[in-house]
Amino acid sequence: MDDVVNINKRLTKFLVGEDNDQNGVADAMDRLQKVDMTINILKDTKIGQTIAKLRKHEAELVASKAKDLLKKWKALASRPSDSDIKVDTDAKSEPGIPKPRVSPTTSETSVKETPKRASLPVFNRGGPAFEFIPKGLQEVRATVRRKLKEILDLADEELRGESEIIAVSIEVAMAKEYKMDSARNTNEGKKEYTNKYRQLSFNLKKNAVLRQELLLHTISGDQLIKMTPDELATEERKKEMDQLRDDAFQRARLDWAEANADKINKVCGIKDPRGLFTCGRCKSTNTSNTQQQTRSADEPMTVFVICHDCGKRWKC
The missing domain is CATH 2.20.25.10 (N-terminal domain of TfIIb)
Structure with a gap:
């Protein structure tokens, strides 16, 4: 992880203009290709945000390598977690058909090599487990899912592949938080659910970095709905709010x-x-x-x- 942190610092300097060595940056990104990347490393180092900014760089070499890295990491985030792979050892075999034997060594190795993904609900796009708008879903929840997908689709084309899954994970987290999936749901819960959607919609439309973090699985739906207004805001808005707080503090000073x-x-x-x-x-x-x-x-x-x-x- 230390190597990824150092590379992230180097790339950040390149972004702000402190380092103009394009070949050196390209070599650093080649080193990232060789790193055994995991979701936790992406989340802790914030390297995904830096690479996402570099994919639009005017230098074609840098932009191309950034896009390759994003595609690779996006595939990493799409892999199923260990809990999604289950071996039914108790299933009864049919008469005359021997039960397949599973090698303990092979099983343990495959489990160790499977990286853990972020704490997002797992949906199988191709199977019956995933349905964007299932039958019987409340109309307000269906509308929220569609609107969230539209907002996530504002991201670059290479990041839109899982916009439906991410939209569902956000909406499911909201529904659980405000008990929209419960028969005991109240009007107060529906009001809070709607207000939360408005807050997220407003901030996600303006905050491209936050959209990227969601699509790269750096932030989960459960984490998103618990973020404060300051955490949801763009960097420019955060600076404005900090300045307003400082101005208010200065005005209150007696000296x-x-x-x-x-x-x-x-x-x-x-x-x-x-x-x-x-x-x-x-x-x-x-x-x-x-x-x-x-x-x-x-x-x-x-x-x-x-x-x-x-x-x-x-x-x-």
């Missing part, structure tokens, strides 16, 4: 003027920071003052002074 005195002086074109008052403690003139009405309206305002060198405060 904002003192902490930003240099910025205020620079904006106002004040080059000499000397104030009208001299500090009685350190004799500095680097002071500032404010006035507040602390007495009756017909009395003069009280002047509050602070020394920016030693921190002494007084009023006069």
Whole structure:
């Protein structure tokens, strides 16, 4: 995993323009082809997000290798898990037909070599176990599945292969969370179910990275419905919200003027920071003052002074 982390750092530098060595990046991606990749490594290192961004790179060599990696990893995510492979050792054999013997060594080896996939419901697209809109499904649930598939289909063509399965896994997780599949379902549960769909729909349409993580099985449906608004938002939106929080914090500070005195002086074109008052403690003139009405309206305002060198405060 350490090698994958180092390669991810190298590719990230290439994405932001700190590294322009296309051949070096191509070699790094060739090394990724040789890595025995698993779902857990993809999830922990976030390498899938980086490669997904590189598939649209202007350098054809880099973009081509990125697409090859995505196809390979997508096939990895589509493999059945160990729990999907069952050997019925108790089944009775027909008369005259000997029961096939299973080699313990071969069985153990095959189990060890089968990678574990993300915690998503397993559906067999070709068999009867998977049906996108099964008969008898509530109309609201069927509509949600169709809408989620439409949103997931906004991703690039090479990632759309499992949009139906992912849409079903998300909807099933929502239905379980709000008891839509229970006879005891209430109007309150339906309302919460609908509100959750609106939240996911809004964010998935805007967040291409989140769509990619779902289609690459980095995030499961159960994980998605428990994500906070901050986690669902795009990187740009997260930065905006962080800035809004910081602005609100700054406005609430009582010492904002003192902490930003240099910025205020620079904006106002004040080059000499000397104030009208001299500090009685350190004799500095680097002071500032404010006035507040602390007495009756017909009395003069009280002047509050602070020394920016030693921190002494007084009023006069």
